[in-house]
Amino acid sequence: MNILEIKNLSLAFSVGGRYYEALHNVNLSLKQGEMLAIVGESGCGKTITAMSVLKLLSPNAQITSGNILYKGENILEYSETKMRKIRGKEIALIPQDPLTSLNPLYTIGSQIEEVIKEHQEIEGKQARIIAKEVLDEVQIADSEKRLNSYPHELSGGMRQRVIIAMAIACKSNIIICDEATTALDVTVQAQITELLKEIQRTRNTAFIFISHDFGLVHKTADKTAVMYAGRVIEYANTKELFKNPKHPYTKALINALPDFNSKKLEAIEGQPPSIKEEFNGCSFEPRCTFRKDICKVKVPPCIKSENSDVLCWLYN
Ligand SMILES: Nc1ncnc2c1ncn2[C@@H]1O[C@H](COP(=O)(O)OP(=O)(O)OP(=O)(O)O)[C@@H](O)[C@H]1O
Ligand SMILES: [Mg+2]
Incomplete structure (x- = not known):
């Protein structure tokens, strides 16, 4: 089908x-x-x-x-x-410019957690764990530390990986x-x-x-x-x-x-x-x-x- x-x-x-x-x-x-x-x-x-x-x-x-x-x-x-x-x-969208879908004022971790909590019944700590897991899955090194980075601290390719991580976090x-x-x-x-x-x-x-x-x-x-x-x-x-x-x-x-x-x-x-x-x-x-x-x-x-x-x- x-x-x-x-x-x-x-x-x-x-x-x-x-x-x-x-x-x-x-x-x-x-x-x-x-x-x-x-x-x-x-x-x-x-x-x-x-x-x-x-x-x-x-x-x-x-x-x-x-x-x-x-x-x-x-x-x-x-x-x-x-x-x-x-x-x-x-249905998720990965746009040409990842900055259009990331908020410059919030860390990567909090933004991934936000989409997880918005669409699934998952609470704080668990959301944090999933956020780290999906960053690992998109092969972002040092994922624990990266959760605390802001979008401007990442390269274009890494930002794109973050958007992809959000999509897979939402399954x-x-x-x-x-x-x-x-x-x-x-x-x-x-x-x-x-x-x-x-x-x-x-x-x-x-x-x-x-x-x-x-x-x-x-x-x-x-x-x-x-x-x-x-x-x-x-x-x-x-x-x-x-x-x-x-x-x-x-x-x-x-x-x-x-x-x-x-x-x-x-x-x-x-x-x-x-x-x-x-x-x-x-x-x-x-x-x-x-x-x-x-x-x-x-x-x-x-x-x-x-x-x-x-x-x-x-x-x-
Ligand atoms: N809001 C709008 N008002 C009028 N015409 C529009 C509007 N949005 C898009 N178009 C026109 O619709 C057509 C298709 O646009 P679209 O953005 O889908 O092209 P595209 O294939 O994605 O091009 P690109 O490779 O440049 O991204 C274009 O001719 C564009 O000028
Ligand atoms: Mg286009």
Whole structure:
């Protein structure tokens, strides 16, 4: 059974009295213990997809269609009170900048204890013990001492480990990492990704791993959704996606990776469109080297095969 299912999700933003659609019929699913990556260029809709799952959207956003099923229930119908019990506990978020989720005035220990006490019936001393245990689990050395540190005393990588520790202290079922390793240097990035994989294995946690780094996703995720201009244009098992990419955009992204290309690297010409640009057909058509006449006039259907879903007229 899927722990999470995003079904036909569409979302629009109201800007200057007009609505612009920023997500179009997004379909994704996640099993317990699985890692799903969402990749794509800046502005393609990765963060708003994740924020829809947490129901943390800006006031001018409106979900115009679709469902989000968590454990089989449509959370879009949940009240804010009910969502508060899920957010940060059952579904945790690891943002790009850990300082946005840590209070500079309190020690690491008291903040971890706070989330433990907020979501579980656990008292002071016991919370302290669990706080130390989870710091050990995220491999923070000298955890006893670190409990008394303030966020500014830790490096970026260590702060990210603290946020991860909070998620596992709450026994979150789903952890959403939104560019959680992007700001870190390559070595620390690799360590944190390895830690996430470890948690996936040992705790059977499900992950949504958002990144624009296609190479990193290849090493990390079980399955991958490639987004372009608010649509999932290809969705497949990660190995399959890299071995046999179907969508011209996915192919182009892989061609731009040094590790996957012995030939000359090819950058993708042009820019992704903004949500204000309207298309009758495929939004990738202006940049596509395989385009046909129909691509300009009609949105491609989702072609499902055994190994992947692809949104492209080439496969119809
Ligand atoms: N409050 C808002 N009002 C209007 N448009 C918005 C709002 N929030 C996001 N958008 C637009 O929605 C689109 C998707 O944004 P989103 O933040 O999900 O992109 P992203 O894929 O996460 O990009 P990045 O890699 O830069 O983080 C973008 O075009 C963005 O400009
Ligand atoms: Mg984003």
